[in-house]
Amino acid sequence: MVFRSVIFMKRDEAFTGLEAALVLLAFIVVASVFSYVILGAGYFSIQKSQSVIYSAVEQSSSSFMIEGDVYGLKNSTSGNIDKIRLSIRSPYSVVPLDLNNMNIILMKKDSITKIKRSSPVLSETYPAPGYWSVIKKDEESSSLSMGESATIVISLTEDLELKSNENFKIDLLPSLGASVSLSGSVPDNIHDTNILY
Numbered sequence: 387m388v389f390r391s392v393i394f395m396k397r398d399e400a401f402t403g404l405e406a407a408l409v410l411l412a413f414i415v416v417a418s419v420f421s422y423v424i425l426g427a428g429y430f431s432i433q434k435s436q437s438v439i440y441s442a443v444e445q446s447s448s449s450f451m452i453e454g455d456v457y458g459l460k461n462s463t464s465g466n467i468d469k470i471r472l473s474i475r476s477p478y479s480v481v482p483l484d485l486n487n488m489n490i491i492l493m494k495k496d497s498i499t500k501i502k503r504s505s506p507v508l509s510e511t512y513p514a515p516g517y518w519s520v521i522k523k524d525e526e527s528s529s530l531s532m533g534e535s536a537t538i539v540i541s542l543t544e545d546l547e548l549k550s551n552e553n554f555k556i557d558l559l560p561s562l563g564a565s566v567s568l569s570g571s572v573p574d575n576i577h578d579t580n581i582l583y
Contacts, residue, residue, distance in 0.1 A: 449563050450476045450483050453535055456556075456568060456583035458548060460576050466547035467572060467580065469512060470556070474566070475535040482529035487561035490518050490540060494554050501540055515543045548572045554582075 453475040458467035476483055485508075490501040504519035507528050513519040522537035523530075530536055540556070548554055555569045570582040 449478070450474045450530060450558075450560070450566060452566060452568055452583070455581045456570060458572060458576075458580040458582045460578050460580070461547060464544065464547060465576060466549050467576060467582075468515070468542050468544075468547045470540040470542070470548075470582065471537060472540075472556075472568075472583075473535055473537045474530070474558070476530045476532055478532060481562060482531045483560055483563070484529050485520055485536065486528045489559040490538075491557040491559065492540070492542070492546060492554065493557070494546070494548075494552065497546070499546060512539050513541045515541045516546075517541055548582075550574050550576055 451474065453473040456470065456472040459469035459471060460466070461468035486503070488503070490503075492499045492501055501518045502516055504513040504517045507520055508523060508526065509519040509521060512521065518538055518540040520528075520536045521539050524534040524536070525531075542548070550572050551574060552572045553569070554572070555567060558566045568583045572582065573580055
């Protein structure tokens with residue numbers, strides 16, 4: 387009888403196959419959830435960096451430059467410069483430059499002024515004082531595509547007119563892409579047409 391009691395004794399330290407399978411299954415579930423979280427985070431970061439790259443490419447590919455000289459036109463009454471004429475070109479822009487959303491800022495020694503945009507922006511005549519417009523463009527649209535050029539005229543109000551030897555700066559600020567700045571000085575003797583830059 388002693389022999390039987392030893393064989394049928396209940397032993398708790400044994401690790402059965404069923405318990406081993408349950409532990410293995412738990413490890414597999416935890417590992418798969420962890421890998422799913424890691425992969426999801428990886429996909430999210432890839433999408434985020436992809437959108438940042440596309441945004442940067444779009445902004446850098448929307449560019450323009452000043453083409454040729456910048457002219458100042460004399461006001462026959464005051465003898466000062468009351469109109470500034472300049473040409474811009476979009477040499478390699480993938481995204482067209484929207485002229486309707488471009489801002490022009492005139493800076494002088496004692497003032498910073500935002501010049502208003504004429505409506506419509508495309509016009510065959512000079513804009514009213516205090517406004518700017520596009521008087522000449524390769525195509526009849528308000529956007530500047532790759533290879534196109536446009537001539538902009540800025541009409542100055544009487545208090546903003548440029549006097550002889552006066553320094554100024556003009557910033558052209560598109561809605562998308564880099565801005566273009568030009569600094570110039572009015573000559574001593576103001577003629578009907580003057581090269582400012």
